[in-house]
Amino acid sequence: MFKGSPSVCTSNLVDFVILFQWEVVQRTLNGSQFYTYSVCNVGEREQDNWLRTTFIQRRPAASRVFVELQFIVRDCNSFGDSSVTCKETFNLFTSESDADVGTTFRKGQFKKVATIAPDEITSKNELHINTETRVVENLSRKGFYLAFQDIGACVALLSARVYYKTCPATVKSLASFPETVAGGENQALREVSGVCMDNAISEELPRIYCTVDGEWVVPVGQCQCKSGYEEVKDACQECQAGFFKAAASGDKCEPCPANTQKLNSGALVCPCMDGFYRAPTDPPTGPCSGLPSAPRDLVATTTQLSTGKLLLSWQPPEDTGGRSDITYSIECQRCEGVVCQSCGEKIRYEPASTGLTDTKVSVSELDAHLNYTFTVEAHSGVSLFASQITSMRLVERTSTSLSLSWDVFPRPRVQSRPIRYELTYRKKVRRIYKNFVQISKLAPGTAYLFRVQALSSDGTPGGSSMEEQFETSLEGTEEDHRGKSFTCFTGFIIIYRKRNSHTRQGPEDTYFSSSEQLKPLKTYVDPHTYEDPNTAVLKFATEIHPSHITKQKVIGAGEFGEVYRGILKVPGRKEVAVAIKTLKPGYSEKQRQDFLSEASIMGQFSHQNIIRLEGVVTKFKHAMIVTEYMENGALDRYLRDHDGEFASFQLVGMLRGIAAGMKYLSDMSYVHRDLAARNILVNNTLECKVSDFGLSRVLEDDPEGTYTTSGGKIPIRWTAPEAIAYRKFTSASDVWSFGIVMWEVMAFGERPYWDMSNHEVMKAINEAFRLPAPMDCPSAVYQLMLQCWLQDRSKRPRFGDIVNLLDKLLRSPDSLKTIADFDPRVSIRLPSTSGSDGSPFRSVSEWLESIKMSQYSENFTCAGVVTMDQVLQMKNEDIKNIGVRLPGHLKRIAYSILGLKDQTSTLSVFAV
Structure with missing residues (x-):
């Protein structure tokens, strides 16, 4: 809490209208003459003398004014016999009015404010001036009068000063607050909104409170200087040349790091100098690095x-x-x-x-x-970033071939090995060791899109050109396009072939198509291909006015901001529960576009197993994405919270819904790239819906095609080996991920590959290891998982096949009764008879924690099972008797004990 010095607005001394008995008297005090309004009729009974001010206009916000009086009161004892009727007090009255009534006076219109009594009275020999202040509250009309009533005192009024208090104009935490009239008794704290200073922003509207005493207290909502600016003496100034600030914050500008360009003032980042680079994992605000010299x-x-x-x-x-x-x-x-x-x-x-x-x-x-x-x-x-493809040119074309060349910057060192290039058109890939290529056997009069990407010596992708469109000539014509140049930029684009409606299907089309794929389908449109990303949002998403949205509770946090549960009430429509994704303050325009791009993606989907987009808020300061609300949240957490509560038939039903949603996406030529139980949402009817399209990318024309990128995080435990190795994503790699989701569901939310590191997971997969069957997993379901995890992606089932198989299992529940072989030491990742450090379990609680059943520690203790030797003697009935009732929990503990016994006997044999 802080205080600002109050200020006082005053009308100075007011003018008076003498009504009864008061008179103007000239007096001398300390050698100076001054005038007073006096009355002194102490010897007469029933005195009622009034002195009224002229009309005092009131400032609209000033509902509370202060009246400061200076006056003299004579001692009644100094009047002898008259002291019987003498008074030593007088009264203060007030009356409100919307207009000046002149000299008209009616006592009934006035109400009493206070009785004024002196602290010191004046005798014959000594003069005392008193000062008293009284408050007049709850004024509401345009002006008011003050009146003083004498009922028998000898009093002289020297001055009357009327004023109100204000909190002065101030700047606090880079927010400007205007001068504000202090409130009254009914508004002890007056809330005042402020405005951030130039080049400052605030997460919430800056506010402060003005007290009745004219002091500022309790600031709310701090303003911070925008990126490129820093705070200097209650203002935001641009970063000096050679300094930068990347985000809105209270931090100072920092000097540009090593090997970066020192830009002019107001820099947000310092770009790398020529010959220096940042890796994808390097912070954009960090130093740049050069290439290493030769070993x-x-x-x-x-x-x-x-x-x-x-x-x-x-x-x-x-x-x-x-x-x-x-x-x-x-x-x-x-x-x-x-x-x-x-x-x-x-x-x-x-x-x-x-x-x-x-x-x-x-x-x-x-x-x-x-x-x-x-x-x-x-x-x-x-x-990888040392070589970038800067332009691509069409050198020559015929009806069936195209000759292309491209430039590389910077040029490779003479003594280094040649750079390899990867040329992609349609879904074919060629590796080239020169920056020129001729492609033959193309269709006449057909436009193709091309992209070239530089590769390191080990095949890792580096810089890439943008896509370029070149068209073969019509049959029977030869056209020379030598020297035609196209400017390109670094990027990662899906490459596909556009086919004219009249072009016949050729050999390539047969290879990349099937009868199912040739059906007329709605095709997904990548919002990133729009020159203005906002156009994609407007095309595929409905704009919602923020007044139709009510936030109720924070239910999570996404990459871009908080996620709320709320209510959407659009006029003419039924009120619905929704999830509201928000964009945190201080975002850049790119972050805003990335945030809204997910809505451009979701808005194109309409399927009961895909999360439904209700709309977006883009035309107001705080952008939002509004989706349907899924009461049970993420599937992995929901299953962990209900471990063992669902039969296999119910779990397979959940999987069928997920597969149906993925088939829909695949049919739209769309690859998700981040399919995992955490990205599946569950509603109150246990219907599962695919969500979170932050990593997904489009595959134009061909659901079996690939998307290649040289950056970004990959969820290793859920990703197919070819996608990890080459960053090539297909519907087949989504099928691999679906197999992992199947395992998560049948294992009630268990973490895939348990506590293995990502490196251990990759190594194990490459050595043909596959996750073992979860406990009580039907054999047919586990066999489908294994099919999803085939190393050869062309042999994995398609999502249409998966839906058909799951439907078949659900129509024949008996097919789920055959259970896959289960090894408890592997399938629930039991550490056998030892803890994570390899030493034997020291306690029952340590063992229970290792199998994630620590909630039953008290049950074991109360039953007197306090040593691992006692645990090894337990049977299924014993486990039930101590209070383990859920079938899944009962089996997990029983299988664990079985694994412990088996391991112990093995150790005994070795000991002998």
Whole structure:
């Protein structure tokens, strides 16, 4: 709480109208003459003398005024016999009016404010001036009068000052607040809204309160300088040249970090200098890094001639570019005479040929009597961004071929190996080692979209061109388009072929199509292809006025802001419960577009198993996305909260709904990329709906196509191996993710791969490990999971096949009775007889915690089961008797004990 000095607005001394007996008297005090209004009829009975002010106009907000009086009152004892009727007080009255009534006076219109008594009275020999202040409350009309009533005193009124209090104009926390009249007894604190200073913003409207005493207290809603500005003496000033500030905050501008361009004043970020880069994981406000120099002193040492094995070692680069994430890659060429070629896959490298962090590698399986050339390259987190495709040109075209070339910036160093390129058109990919290509056997008079992407030595994608459209000529014509140039920008675009309606289906179309795919379907439109993203929002989403939305409770937090439960009440429509995604304050325009792009995606879908978009708020300051409300929230948490409460038939029904939603998306040529139980929402009828389209991307024309990106996070536990390795996403990779969702559902929300690290998960999958069947999982369901996890993506079932199979299982419930083989030591990730550190369980509670059943610790204690030896003696009936009733929990504990017994007996055998 803080205080501001109050200010006083006064009418100074008011003029008076003498009504009865009061008179103007000239007096001398301390050598100075002044006038007073006096009355002194103490010897007469029944005195009623009035003195009234002229009309005092009131400021509309001033409902409470102060009246400060200076006066003198004579001591009644100084009047001898007259002291019997003498008084030593007088009365203050007030009367409100909307107009000046002149000299008209009616006592009945006045109401008493206070009786005024002196602190000190004046005797014959000594003069005392009193000062008293009284408050007149609840004024509401245009003006008022004050009146003074004498009922028998000897009093002289020296002055009457009328004023009201205000909280002065002020600036607090970068918010400007106007001068405000203090409130009255009915409004002890007057709320005042402020305005952020220029170039400052606030998450909520800045407010403050003005007290009755004219003091500011309790500020609410702090303003902060926008990005590119900092606070200097209650104002926001641009960051100086060479400084930056990336976000709205109370922080000061920071100097541009190393290897960045020092821009003019007001910079939001400092871009990298030429030749320096930031990796995707580097903060945009951090320093930029250069490329590492070449490794030094490469040495080959023969270790085992007979087995064709040698050791390569080298020294780190002299210049790391300022980075610590240096890795190395090895390339081998073998030469016979003057002909050299890649060593191929026969050569073995230990530990690997790429991603090396150590400066040595063992090479084996070398052939005798051949010359081998090994090249070691150093890489860092920014190596992929050193080459960007800057333009693409059509060199020549015929009716069946196109010749293209492109530029690379910066150009590769002469001594480095050639950059490889990946050219994509339709869904075909070609690897090229020069920046020129001719593509043949194309359809005449057909437009194709092309994209070129640079690849590192290990095949990791780097910079990419934008898509470019080139069209083959009509049959029988030859056109020369040499030198035609198109400007491109770095980006990642889905490449597809546009086919004229009259073009016949060719061999390519047969390969990429099926009878089902050739049916006329609504096709998803990528909102990112719109030049203005706001156009996509307006096209696919309904605008809602914020007055139709009522927020009730925060139910979560998304990437962009909080998520609320609320009510949508649109005139003419029934009131519905909704979820409201909000955009947190201080957002950039790009963040706003990214936020609303999800609505542009959802707005194109209409299926009972896809979350329904109600609309968006875009035309007001606080953007919102409004969707249907799903009472039971995320599927993974819901299942964990109801572990063991659903039969297999119900769980399969949930899976059928998810599969139906994914079939709908696949049929629209759309890939989700982040299918997981956490992104499935459940309503109060247990209907499951696919949601969260933040990672999803479009696949034009072909549901089996791929989307390639060189950045962004991948949910490893749910992602197909080819999508992890090459960042290529297809409907088939969504099928792999659906298999993981099936496992999550049948395991009641268990975490896939338990506590294994992402690295361990990838390694296990590559070594053909697959998640084991969950407890009580029907065999047919687990077999479908395994089909979803086939390494060859072309052999995985499609979502249409999955829906049909689940429908078949639901129509024949007996097919769910055969249970898949279950190994409790693997299937529920039991640490056997030991804790996470490998040592035996020290207590029953530690064991229960390891299998996520710690809620039953008290049950075991009350039953007297306090040692692991006692646990091993328990049977199913014992577990029921201590209060474990839920079937799923009962089986989990029973299977765990079974696993403990099995492991203990195995250990005993080894001990013998």
